[in-house]
Amino acid sequence: MLLAFDIGGTKVACARVEGGVIRERRQYPMAYEPAGFAEVIDQLTAGWAAPSRVAVCTTGYIDGGRVHSVNLDIIRFWDGFALAEMLQARFACPVDLINDGQAAGWGEYVARRARGLAPANLLFMTLSTGVGGGLVLDHRLRRGPHGLAAHVGHAGVRLMALDGVTACGCGRSGCLEMIASGTALARQAGALFGRPVSSAELFALAATELRAERIIVHAAQAVAEAIAGFHMIVDLQEVVIGGSVGLASGMLERIRAALHDMPLRAAPLLSAACQGGDAGLTGVIALDNERQEK
Ligand SMILES: [Zn+2]
Structure with a gap:
């Protein structure tokens, strides 16, 4: 099972994905300090089975498993936050991170590719x-x-x-x-x-x-x-x-x-x-499919 997250400046969306299809989706307001963020992750995934992998799109850019903020005014603790390490420790499985705009861009591209x-x-x-x-x-x-x-x-x-x-x-x-x-x-x-x-x-x-x-x-x-x-x-x-x-x-x-x-x-x-508010999740799921096919 894939666990997919879309972490934005104001909310965190989370989906339980099987066979490339979203089985359940949940959303919670974003937290503004690390302990609160860990609680949000626990709340969002409560009662779900352990995933085999985690894929995340997030605000900020990803360099070496850490997120960095371009605009430091958005979420202070996010700049330099070791997100991959935190999620690997929490879920004990591989974690892939990508910027949310990049994921949504890929989601839009894949939607067009599907229509030729x-x-x-x-x-x-x-x-x-x-x-x-x-x-x-x-x-x-x-x-x-x-x-x-x-x-x-x-x-x-x-x-x-x-x-x-x-x-x-x-x-x-x-x-x-x-x-x-x-x-x-x-x-x-x-x-x-x-x-x-x-x-x-x-x-x-x-x-x-x-x-x-x-x-x-x-x-x-x-x-x-x-x-x-x-x-x-x-x-x-x-x-x-x-x-x-x-x-x-x-x-x-x-x-x-x-x-x-x-x-x-x-x-x-x-x-x-054409992918609405879930373009980021769509892109993350498409990228995960491609990794699985390799
Ligand atoms: Zn600027």
Whole structure:
């Protein structure tokens, strides 16, 4: 039995998988210190048989069995946390770790391959609490030697956030994540309206409030600019947009319109993620299947 986890900034999802199929799925809020995290793992797997292997996708990048945070503002204890060691000690079986954007990107690629539509070069971008991604080149998922591949939220863009904030949690400035993540949309809306506004509320406001629409269009332009830059480096056939902000009403169309206004050669197809909130788990399960077949 495979035990699959998707560990995000706010929640941990867990699935009991047999024969590549999810038999049971559970979810719990993420903890913000190691002891609490160990309890979350125990709660999620209570009553289940011992797994033969564990596969995890998680926020942060994976280097040498440890997770590292690019954005240090998200979960403090996560940076340098020995996740593989902790899970191996807990479950006494092999543990595989991968970044959540990379896993979700592979999940989206595999879903297209199953329909006979797999592009050789696909970039997945998730616009959510943060901005992450997964890159498939020549039909192969790229993790990178340090696990950093496709951390697209920390690509620099020329545009500046509308509230003037430039410093990113990664230590650099001018990152896409500071303009187009859900956190960034809420921050810019809060500064403009002088009260807390969630990114979901901002999308609802945009129907009647031009200033709300402007924040969203600006974010879409920043995403389009980043896509144009990636495209010129790796020659993309398809860009898949996911995440709560990416799949919010009209966001894909706004990104498409911004791309259309650019003089882009051989523009890639722009599509919506089709795997929903479980794209990470889907990718992790597909990668496990491939390891089993080898
Ligand atoms: Zn950054």
